[in-house]
């Protein structure tokens with residue numbers, strides 16, 4: 147019997163074709179439907195990128211207007227959802243709230259067993275529109291505040307600030323946020339997207355796939371790293387301590403959050419553009435703590451590259467950026483969900499388009515076959 151080749155973590159395994167995005171390791175580049183993500187981040191809105199991921203082409207002015215109108219109309223939560231979410235314990239992580247909300251939307255949706263592309267686009271747009279309302283309402287209740295209703299006069303990014311804080315910051319801050327959403331939207335067969343595809347491959351429904359994907363994104367080796375970055379910076383505290391802290395952490399075999407990547411080995415294609423946006427936030431911040439945090443962020447990045455040759459991933463600048471925008475740390479990964487739901491749902495539709503049940507093999511290394519002993 148030949149020993150099967152085992153690919154732990156499916157590293158390097160190509161499981162299917164996809165026309166949604168490609169991560170090109172050799173050139174550290176990433177394209178959505180063929181367009182370089184850097185150009186999309188520089189020139190387009192998050193809503194246009196969502197449309198592109200779902201429909202394969204950028205919208206013209208009329209289609210964009212129609213898309214925006216539909217998204218804006220779907221933002222409010224119904225009373226049952228609002229009451230359910232208000233009952234969840236505040237000790238749970240906001241990702242648990244989001245996961246529960248998506249599961250509940252699935253239970254409420256009467257056409258749950260229809261997996262056709264039209265229905266799935268409707269469900270995807272509903273999630274895109276409603277998830278920010280859930281995240282913002284949950285943020286406010288944790289501060290003892292009433293929810294703020296969505297404003298249909300505001301774009302996706304502006305409306306999120308409005309629902310969280312009751313005001314929309316300077317356009318430059320909103321733009322940095324929107325850039326982060328564009329960069330987070332899609333990344334090929336990452337762990338959470340693959341999770342969504344596995345669930346979809348059994349012909350389960352879109353809400354089940356997105357619920358599972360949220361669970362996968364929550365972990366600190368994936369999306370949860372953007373929160374872990376901020377906790378780590380707070381733990382280090384002082385830029386002068388960065389090198390010594392890193393040496394101790396590496397000696398203790400700790401994973402340094404926000405560094406390393408399964409696909410990019412010479413730097414994440416999205417980091418330069420997110421780092422520039424974060425630098426803009428630092429330079430306009432009134433709080434002197436922002437400059438100290440930025441110095442620490444730079445010192446740790448340089449020390450990690452010098453010691454290990456391991457570069458930051460998108461979560462490293464995004465974590466600091468979300469802090470500088472005023473978001474609480476446990477909101478960082480939910481914000482990632484608000485964006486990545488576009489990529490997940492594009493993959494769900496694509497998986498169904500040429501479905502094959504995803505079911506790999508395992509190489510058994512347990513005890514040989516043996517008789518069950520008589521009961522005692």
Ligand SMILES: CC(=O)SCCNC(=O)CCNC(=O)[C@H](O)C(C)(C)COP(=O)(O)OP(=O)(O)OC[C@H]1O[C@@H](n2cnc3c(N)ncnc32)[C@H](O)[C@@H]1OP(=O)(O)O
Pocket residue numbers: 155366367368369371400401402403404405406407408409456459460461
């Ligand atoms: C949006 C995203 O999801 S981006 C990823 C966010 N996750 C993180 O930032 C968590 C920290 N990073 C990591 O844990 C890893 O880099 C991962 C999980 C992202 C990728 O890991 P893998 O592709 O499995 O690479 P692997 O873990 O085998 O790393 C290869 C080597 O680099 C080391 N390494 C990789 N990343 C790190 C890190 N962040 N800190 C310390 N060492 C690291 C590993 O210890 C390993 O060393 P070894 O060969 O001496 O054992």
Ligand SMILES: O=C([O-])CC(=O)C(=O)O
Pocket residue numbers: 330332333335336337368407408409459460
């Ligand atoms: O691609 C990955 O493995 C993780 C990642 O960067 C993402 O999902 O954005």
